[in-house]
Amino acid sequence: MRGDRRQIQTAVLGSADSEEPLLLPLEAIELDAFRRRHQRDTFWCGLLLGGCGAQLTTKLYTDRVCHFAHYPGPDGHPHLCGRSARGVASADHLYVKAAADAWLRDRDTQAGFDFVQPDGVPIGSIVDIQLPHKKLRVHLDREVEPDWDAEHEPVLGVSVPVDSDTLIRRWYVHRIRLDSEGTARRVRIGTEAFARPTEWFALNECEITDRGLSTPAVERIVQARSASPSTRWTPGQKQEESAQDVQAHELMRRVLYARRTESTDLAEEVCREITELSGVSPQLQRQLDAAWRNALAWMKKETEARRELFAHLNQAVAGQKTRSIKTLLTEIKTATRDGRSEEEEHTLREAAASLAALEAAKLACLDTLLEDISRLPANEDPWRLRSEAEQLFHAATEVGKIGRHRRAQLNLWRTRLRYLPSKPRPAPPSRPQERVPLHQQVGRAYWTTRPCPLCGADRGQQCVFDGGPRVGRVREVPHADRLQPVVDELQEHQKKQGTVRTVWRAYDVPCPHCGQEAGAWCLTPGEPHSTRSKEARRLNEQQEPRL
Structure with a gap:
């Protein structure tokens, strides 16, 4: 059974068979107070919720809704739960x-x-x-x-x-x-x-x-x-209504139809006809007046709700909230299907254009992240690989339709990420030392001696993020493409001086098993072939210099 990744919003207190439900706040500021209030309580994926009976914890996020989550299994993998209902109403x-x-x-x-x-x-x-x-x-x-x-x-x-x-x-x-x-x-x-x-x-x-x-x-x-009617029809007595009374009955029927179909235009037209009608019998006139007042109150309520929807849409556009814009566009088109004013049409067109621009920008950001991570060497630091991949996955959640090719690339990186360690583990003494990151091989004074080919930072300027949610912010360390020429010059100088001694890793040598060149991944979803690792160890034992 595959793990269900939908967010869990409800749990029960105390034990797996508890009947005391609990709803988790969606906002981070509310979750802080919730945690203080329930600091001595335990939360469970209740059996009466259709859950697995395991204990839950709370997850706090500032960029998405907070939710309950299962503790990971003993092997560190996500807990598998077959609970079908996980939303607010579950x-x-x-x-x-x-x-x-x-x-x-x-x-x-x-x-x-x-x-x-x-x-x-x-x-x-x-x-x-x-x-x-x-x-x-x-x-x-x-x-x-x-x-x-x-x-x-x-x-x-x-x-x-x-x-x-x-x-x-x-x-x-x-x-x-x-x-x-x-x-x-x-x-x-x-x-x-x-x-x-x-x-x-x-x-x-x-x-x-x-x-x-x-x-x-x-x-x-x-x-x-149950009440008896005020007048009853009796045989031999012809009940006749005036033309005005007949028209009054028709107008009340049209008022009811306008409310059922949620047509404010029809209701407005009928109300105008009611005010123009005269000569109705007193009893029917009271009913007609009541229908007219109810219709006016209903139209006022619908107009306020309609105005509020457009106000929320403008706020979402100003805040560049893609999901809110998409949801509000659907709601407004349903609520205004009987007609829209020129101003409302203009607002919808502007919102649709903003939505298209935002989605295009996020898609371009996703493409940049995919290109950056694909340029990382196979022997790159695993912690950097995991960080870059998680940033990539987060950017993918912000895009609606990503296309088959991009989805295939994301699935490939999800597969590779499973074989990367989830926690830092110290290497055994017998194994060669891990590769030192580029920014630790160069003094900080030399970080900005060259322009950056990726983000365009000039000499003396720090690198910035050129994609993802942190675009435009200063990076803690420069891009690898900016540091690599400096490292190459330093190593060349050390070779001339005879002071360099490097360590061979598996991906630094060609693979004898699958024929992949140095720096390329083996044709396996996880670790490199054992013959490739043995060749790297042999070169280290012989202290062969890397060219």
Whole structure:
């Protein structure tokens, strides 16, 4: 089984079989306070989360979201875990049980809870709540289709669909959602009815009645459906409506349709027609006025939300946040599908152009890093190889589509990185001394005596990073291409003086096994061939000078 590299946002406290869920803060500043608050607690990949039961630790990052992580295995390799749900909502079933249990205890009501898995669905999809005279089945996702004719009452998550016929037949259905508040998730209950928006309530505003779960909206719906109409049709009496009343009914129907289709343009047109309509019966005029006020309030809310989306988009463009720009562009195009103003179209075009420029720059940075790391010799210092490769992988995560050729190069370096030591290990006394880095072979006064061919630094100027997230910042040591000519001159001088004695490494000699030239990798994913290493040792024993 391959390791799952998705970020883990939820865990349980205390032990692997704990039912106490915990949500990790995403920001580094919040994680510091979280660690202080839980410095004596342990975090686990809980069995009730579908996890492996192993202990977790917290990972703090400033350039991406913080998350839980498994401790590495005894061999130093990443821990393998088959947990399928790892996001913010992966512990919602535990939050639902905890909230429902506390709510029912406040009402002196005992209940049983079960995380059933019909037909082998993942744990957490369904929570069964057995009340004394009623059973609730909470569907948190779409894995199991609700059964409206069973003995239990379904409560649907926000992503679970319900058809209009069911809403008409049952009068209403209940929904559930969980909102993140700090390191917890708060439960809210909603009531949805036909041609009515879902109304949401805190759990302490709900009650358990003979009908089952009840909210303030249920009371209003039942009262409205049960009340006798003010007028009834009787045989022999012809009920006629004026043309204005017929038009009023049509306008109210169009208001409802505009809200269902989220069309503010249609709603604005209908509101204008309502203000121009006169001669409607008094009772119908009151209903028409209420529909007009509700439509205006809805349009105002939609306009503010639309303006806020564009404000967030401008902030993301100013901050050069590629992922935020991409997400907001998709949301805005969906929210404004019924039409956009010229100013809004201009904003979208500017954001799309900025996104394309940012992605092109990041792709160019990735190409530069790939070129730099490919120019490193095979016998380069392993710690530098690991550092350069990790910088390369981080740059790749910032690019959307990298192409097949670049992906193949990244996969090759991931394979090579597995065979590099993860921790510094001192060489045994019998082995030859490791190669000294270039910047340690030259005095600091000679570092800037030549221009740098990579970053363009002039004589007397320090080298700078020419790619990656630290582009433009001063490097601690110069580029190798700048130091190598200085080292070559120094070694040539030492040879003339007869004071040089160098050490042969495996990649300094051609490979007798696969025929690779000196400085080139062997045709293996890991260590060089043993015959190549033996040849290097032979030259060291004979103290052969390197040319």
